[in-house]
Amino acid sequence: MKTEGGTDAAKRRAGERAAEEVEGGDVVGLGTGSTTAYAIEAIGEAVANGLEVQGIPTSFQSRQLALEVGIPLTTLEAVDTVDLAIDGADQVVDDPDSSAHGALIKGGGAAHTREKLVDAAAERFVVVADPSKLADRLERSVPLEVLPDAHTVVADRIRDLGGEPTLREAANKDGPVVTDNGNLVLDCEFGPIDDPDELAAVLSSVPGVVEHGLFVDLADVTYVGTDDNVAIREY
Template sequence: MNTEEMKKLVAKEALKYIEDDMIVGLGTGSTTAYFIKMLGKMIMNEELFDVYGLPTSYQARILALESGVPVVSLDEVDAIDIAVDGADEVDPHLNLIKGRGAALTMEKIIEYRAGTFLVLVDGSKLVEYLGQKMPVPIEVIPAAWRVIKEELEVFNATAELRMGVKKDGPVVTDNGNFILDAKFERIEDPLDLEIELNNIPGVVENGIFADIADIVLVGTKEGVKKLER
């Protein structure tokens, strides 16, 4: 079973958590894209009723509409029943690094408020500690990116401005900001670092999601493994 098959497997398993009359937070990324397409098919086939998607990005919104998932905005809902999203790293305590899709701010806003936050990954995303493989994405005000990059040296981190693909210049988020990818030697206390990074003036949000995930579904060659906090 290859990686794409594992992604489809966990996306299909995630559908078991969706019920009628739910508001579902829709994450951004390749694994969640499979989930959105499958969810749309269930809605179109009338296997689910009165289910609405709350997208975390323009990409998720466009895909939801194309797939037949009716969408709502954050100010239209009183509660979010469940949010479904991927992750770039998952540690043994279910702390996450997210943000390779540059949608981390809205992802955190929605997933923090969800009754259940369900994370979909393949086995390669499991790590011994956060920062083992991936940098921490940090969304920053464009005018401040250089001074924030310098300030991150206090944390023994090396940061690079994320540059665009198929466009000139840096990646620009849905919020009109830049992304710094900060590589830390080892993140010992994810929650503490998450708070400290957000206290830097000019930082909008960072990609450490500590103490938020409720369930992680892991795609493996043997099937889907369920991890719970």
């Protein structure tokens, strides 16, 4: 029998705790990533036991998992509201004294455009994470989904802003990563980000950028799985 390591167990605790927020009749945004996958599996188990919900997947990956575990699916345009979105993060500011407390970097799975659409539409956005994702300030590279014809122009603009862009290459095929929307991804290194809100506004204004991976003032709570419990960060 395979046993879970510490990180996997922490991810499972966070995901399953977030799934406990789902109530009958809810429309739930289903995020992307390994921690969120545990939440989707837990929701699927609840559906099998009679819970009535609808899910809105944010990627091909989350859609396939939701179908596998039996969650009925819908779309943003088919519903009046999204009650709850559950999603992971690549990095979370965990400093109550910082104005950026709760800000996120997402996009490691190249699904951040659809994730942001669903997460921003939700009445409540729940983040799930393990302790390795917590930081005093954001400092990971920021993923940008860009139009294919614009990637060199956007890269030049990022350099003008003091960033260092890298076109994300696919791991199992020749060429770049292509998103579910048919676009490319630039991973942009800015170093420590003291004002993610300001950087988010600047990146949104660059022509050719479809969406960036800074999620500012969107999260309501983060569930952090630990060795034996779940720590809660409310914003």
